[in-house]
Amino acid sequence: MVDFDKKVSRFGTGATKWYVDGYDQEEVFPLTYADMELECADCICEAMRKRLEHKIFGYTYALTEEYKGAVKAWYKKRFDWDIDTEYLRVSHGVVDGFFRIIEAITKPDERIIIQTPCYPPFLFTKREHVENPLLDIDGDWKIDFEGLKRLCADKSNKVLLFCHPHNPTGRIWSEEELRAVADICFKAGVTIISDEIHGDLLRVGNTLTPFMKLFPDGDIISCISASKSFNLAGLDLANVLYNKLHKEQLLHALGDGANPLSLAAYIGAYTKEGEQWLEQLRRYLDGNFAVLKQFADERLPKSHYEIAQGTYLAWLNLKPYGVTDSKDFCRFFRERSKYLLADGASYRGEGYIRLNIACPVYLLTDMLNKLGDAIAEYENR
Numbered sequence: 001m002v003d004f005d006k007k008v009s010r011f012g013t014g015a016t017k018w019y020v021d022g023y024d025q026e027e028v029f030p031l032t033y034a035d036m037e038l039e040c041a042d043c044i045c046e047a048m049r050k051r052l053e054h055k056i057f058g059y060t061y062a063l064t065e066e067y068k069g070a071v072k073a074w075y076k077k078r079f080d081w082d083i084d085t086e087y088l089r090v091s092h093g094v095v096d097g098f099f100r101i102i103e104a105i106t107k108p109d110e111r112i113i114i115q116t117p118c119y120p121p122f123l124f125t126k127r128e129h130v131e132n133p134l135l136d137i138d139g140d141w142k143i144d145f146e147g148l149k150r151l152c153a154d155k156s157n158k159v160l161l162f163c164h165p166h167n168p169t170g171r172i173w174s175e176e177e178l179r180a181v182a183d184i185c186f187k188a189g190v191t192i193i194s195d196e197i198h199g200d201l202l203r204v205g206n207t208l209t210p211f212m213k214l215f216p217d218g219d220i221i222s223c224i225s226a227s228k229s230f231n232l233a234g235l236d237l238a239n240v241l242y243n244k245l246h247k248e249q250l251l252h253a254l255g256d257g258a259n260p261l262s263l264a265a266y267i268g269a270y271t272k273e274g275e276q277w278l279e280q281l282r283r284y285l286d287g288n289f290a291v292l293k294q295f296a297d298e299r300l301p302k303s304h305y306e307i308a309q310g311t312y313l314a315w316l317n318l319k320p321y322g323v324t325d326s327k328d329f330c331r332f333f334r335e336r337s338k339y340l341l342a343d344g345a346s347y348r349g350e351g352y353i354r355l356n357i358a359c360p361v362y363l364l365t366d367m368l369n370k371l372g373d374a375i376a377e378y379e380n381r
């Protein structure tokens with residue numbers, strides 16, 4: 001059994017999340033950036049250690065049979081998806097991937113469509129964006145298909161940057177929803193870029209259909225990675241899958257080389273041992289979500305919180321508790337506890353907060369007790 005209850009200090013390791021106000025802090029506990037406060041699987045460290053012993057770290061070709069085989073086997077086993085590795089490339093992370101794709105397939109005066117709330121870098125690509133806000137129906141999140149249709153009708157809007165499962169809401173889009181999105185985009189000539197970085201992190205019992213699995217020859221490009229699933233975000237490696245529609249445009253826009261230690265880690269992750277670790281992680285995260293749900297039902301009943309279907313992120317609506325400025329609330333909470341939260345405004349979701357709950361459960365429980373008190377105090381100020 002993996003001990004996910006173990007607290008590991010990241011002080012002195014340069015962890016981005018722990019650099020608060022410009023310096024490395026020990027006394028805070030950030031639930032902000034999406035990496036986990038949990039150690040990764042032994043099989044990954046073993047694979048990296050083995051590679052390290054070679055002692056030469058020159059330029060490294062990523063698309064070896066070993067690497068492509070590991071990726072292909074993982075997606076076949078986990079999603080019954082036959083990916084075509086002829087159109088597999090690597091990028092230095094998913095953000096690097098979609099930034100480069102967008103530059104390669106659009107002209108400077110063309111725009112992308114995003115669905116808000118969204119992961120903040122969706123707002124910062126090299127192109128202007130237009131927003132098709134998701135609809136919050138009592139804690140469930142829906143796509144505004146009519147809004148999407150309207151935006152797709154504008155010929156300057158060339159790309160839909162899609163997120164599945166969705167950060168920050170945790171929503172897994174159903175096959176029916178994916179087909180409806182594809183129908184609108186394909187008819188309008190809008191390319192879909194599907195960011196599926198959280199695709200492995202589903203609540204136990206939930207399944208996800210990769211968008212491109214449904215439309216292997218459709219106008220879809222998919223960004224996938226082991227980085228969220230296995231806590232390897234600092235290794236800066238992601239995969240991009242496309243098809244012959246974008247062959248010419250993407251051939252030189254994306255890479256075929258990567259950091260040798262990152263490649264070793266991913267090959268180590270995409271193994272039977274890696275999969276067993278992931279299954280234990282998913283059960284642990286389910287336990288954390290159950291704790292959160294109980295807290296929300298008892299202390300935040302007006303918010304109607306529903307457990308995220310995927311990701312380890314919780315998107316909490318604090319508007320019923322008088323939070324109209326989420327940055328202000330996060331500051332308020334920080335003054336009363338060591339915990340740092342992500343303010344919804346940065347995701348275009350004012351009045352919400354985002355919690356990364358991939359941490360030892362006792363820390364989550366402590367944080368939630370303090371959060372409940374802080375929300376009550378904030379509401380009654």
Ligand SMILES: Cc1ncc(COP(=O)(O)O)c(C=O)c1O
Binds near residue numbers: 119236238
């Ligand atoms: C939806 C989404 N895409 C991309 C990323 C970042 O990916 P990478 O670190 O591979 O650039 C994140 C990280 O939180 C994310 O949530």
